[in-house]
Amino acid sequence: MGYDFYITPEEYARAAANGIKANTLEVRVRCLGWDKERAMTTPPRRVSDHSAWHALAESNGISKHLFRVRVNRNGWSPERAATEPLTTKDRRRELVLQAKSYQLKYPPEVLARAAANGVRPDTFYARIHRGWDVDRAADTPLISPEQKGRNRVQWLRERGLDPSASVFQKR
Numbered sequence: 001m002g003y004d005f006y007i008t009p010e011e012y013a014r015a016a017a018n019g020i021k022a023n024t025l026e027v028r029v030r031c032l033g034w035d036k037e038r039a040m041t042t043p044p045r046r047v048s049d050h051s052a053w054h055a056l057a058e059s060n061g062i063s064k065h066l067f068r069v070r071v072n073r074n075g076w077s078p079e080r081a082a083t084e085p086l087t088t089k090d091r092r093r094e095l096v097l098q099a100k101s102y103q104l105k106y107p108p109e110v111l112a113r114a115a116a117n118g119v120r121p122d123t124f125y126a127r128i129h130r131g132w133d134v135d136r137a138a139d140t141p142l143i144s145p146e147q148k149g150r151n152r153v154q155w156l157r158e159r160g161l162d163p164s165a166s167v168f169q170k171r
Contacts, residue, residue, distance in 0.1 A: 057082035
């Protein structure tokens with residue numbers, strides 16, 4: 001027997017009487033595969049408004065995104081999320097978020113120069129995060145896989161290791 005995705009007008013009305021919007025009912029039945037009875041009777045989750053805490057979080061160097069991560073994913077109270085100092089993990093997460101805003105920070109000429117040298121935007125941003133200056137990140141072409149291999153062999157030989165040893169061979 002197939003699953004019944006059709007929702008009758010009476011079922012919509014019954015769900016609305018229980019405080020469930022039509023879109024929520026449709027998602028529950030058609031996308032999440034809930035049975036209709038459960039979809040019509042389970043109350044929707046309440047979303048908390050934490051916008052009052054955003055200003056305090058921003059004044060403590062915590063972005064809105066990180067604040068939401070701390071509250072929703074980590075289960076912190078809004079007060080703790082807005083006031084606790086950044087950890088190393090938080091700083092790394094913030095760097096990733098900042099990387100997405102680099103397109104606004106760097107002029108199109110720099111990104112075009114990087115593209116002319118075969119450097120994709122994500123590589124350019126990764127180089128910036130590793131501490132490269134903008135000109136070096138844009139002007140240094142990519143290293144070919146062959147050159148990477150030669151560099152690796154040289155690195156192994158400099159350390160007195162045998163690059164042809166079985167531990168270094170591809171399987």
